[in-house]
Every structure is written in structure tokens, then in C-alpha cells.
Amino acid sequence: MNALAALASQERQEPLLLPTPEVVVQLLALLVVLGLLARSLLPRINRALTERRAAVEDGISEARSARTEAEQALELNRSLLAEAGHEAARLRQEATDQGFATIAAMREQGARQRDSLVAAGRVQVEADRRASVETLRRELGTVVTDLAGQLAAESLEDQARQSRVIDRFIGGLEDKAAKSR
Template sequence: MLFAESEGPQSPLLPVWPEVFIGLFCFAVIFFVFYKKLLPSINKTLEERREAIEGGMEKAEATQAEARQTLESYREQLAEARHEAGRLRQEAKEQGAALIAEMRAEGQRQREEIIAAGHAQIEADRKQAAEQLRQDVGKLAVDLAGRLVGESLEDHARQSRTIDRFLDELENRAEAGVPSQSGREA
């Protein structure tokens, strides 16, 4: 400062050269310390952070690709499941239709059996009723003939022959459409 006062007033635009050199020297020392000590650790931290970010991005992309692949797999499985469900539904419909047709056929067969059994029973009942009627008519005819003739027709063989002959004659007249004599006399 003494030096600055002795020379007189200095212009504010002109730098003081000793301060400039000291400033440059201090700047160089600080720059060298930052460059050798601080800058490598900052670069190392930035590099680690960059690698972590890039690794995270790669991991995220890989996970996203895996998720897409899994989604496609699920969609394929869903489509297969829908197809299988449709096929099973169609099979069930076909089996149901076949079962209905089979049950109808079984019902028809049972109905035919019942009808045939009914016809057979009716025919058996008709024959039994005709035989019973034949016996009753024969007995009445024998009783009537016995009263008219005045003799007993108790002989069983003779009675059967007479009844059979009388009934055969009635059947033949009924088939021929000729009225019986008993109908004319009445």
C-alpha cells in the first residue's frame, strides 16, 4: 500500500499486478487440488450414478419385455381356455341332444311295450271272457234244451258236444251275417 500511495492515485481500471499474480497462483493451486482430488471422486460418483441409472433402465426394459411376454402368454392361455370352453359347451350340447334322443327312443320303446302288453292283456281278457261266455251260454243252452226236450243232459261229454255244436253254429251264422232262428221266433 505504501507503494501505491507514493506513486500517486492509480486508475481503477488498471489492475494491480502483484495481486493479479497472487490471485492466479492461488487459483492454480485450488484448481490443481480440485483437479487431482475432488474431480476424480465427483467423476467416479457421477459414473456410478450413470451406470446405476442405465442399469436400472435396462432392468426396467427387461422387466417390461418380460411383462409383455407374460401378458402375451396369458392372452394365449385365455384364448385357449375360451376355445376349450366353447368346445366343451358344444360337446355338452351334443351329448345332451343325444341323451334326449336316446331317452325319447327309450320312452317310445317302453310305450310300445306297454301298448303291446295292454293289447295282449286285452286279448287274453277277451278270450277268457269269450270262454266264460261260451260256458255260460252253453250251460244255459243245455238247461233250456233239457227243459224243451224233457230229458236230462247231465252227461258231461254229451253236454260239451251239444254246447260246442250250438256255439259253432252261432259263430258261423254271425260270420255269414244270417240272423239266428231264435231271433226270428222272438
């Protein structure tokens, strides 16, 4: 019991401290285990970390290049959109200009047709007026000849005589009309 009592008395005095030989053995065992782990496991861990770091860096590099490509595509799309807008504005302006040109051409054509119709109408009116004047001269000549023949008691049946009398009479009427204007 002596040994037990001595052990118990030692335990009471230093309950947290382990015996020194045991501590040394445990430390040596720990160092051996850590050495083995460092020798076999540490290279694997370092290799895995290196591979992971390389994969992350590659991903970042790819993301940067994808971002650069996306920015370039976005810029290209913006420039294409702006160009399409300019083209649409140009086409609208061109269509507007063509519309105005067509309207101007149609107005000009209408004015030419109007002028042509007016000129043709004037020619027709002038022709109708001449025909009317000629018809009036003949009818008036006939009436005047008959009247003159009755008044002068002279027959004006001769065509040449009739024409001279009609021309003198109409000339006198035209002179009176010109003076009254």
C-alpha cells in the first residue's frame, strides 16, 4: 500500500502534471506522426492547393477575357445600333425628300396640264369666236344685202357686189366699235 499511498499523495499534489517519461514518449510519438504527415500528406495538400489556385486563376483569367469580349460585343452592338439609327434617319429623310420631289413634280405636271388646257381652251374660244364672227358676217351680210337691196331698189344679186357692200358695212361697224372703246 505504500506505493499506492505514495502515488496517491503525488497525484494529490500535482493532478495536472503528467510524469516526465510519459510526456517525452508522447512528444516523440507526436513528432513522428507529424513528420510522417508532413512527408506524405503535406505534398498532396500543397499540390491540391496549387491546382486549386491555378484553376481559380484560370477561371479569373477566362472571366476577364469573357468580360473583355462581352464589352467589345456590347460596344459593337451599340455602334451597330447607332449606325442603324442613322441609316433609318437617312432613309426617312430620303423618303421625305422623295415625297416632296414627287409632290413638286405632280404640281408641275398639273400646272402644265392646266396651262395646256387653258391654251387649248383659248384656241378653241378664239376659233369659236372667229367662226361666230364669220357666221354673223354672213348672216348680217345677207340681212344687210336684202335691206340695202330693198332700200336702194337695186338688186344686189351679184356676188362680187354683195361682198363689197358687206365689207364696207362691217368695216363701218368695226370702226364704230373701235371708237366706242
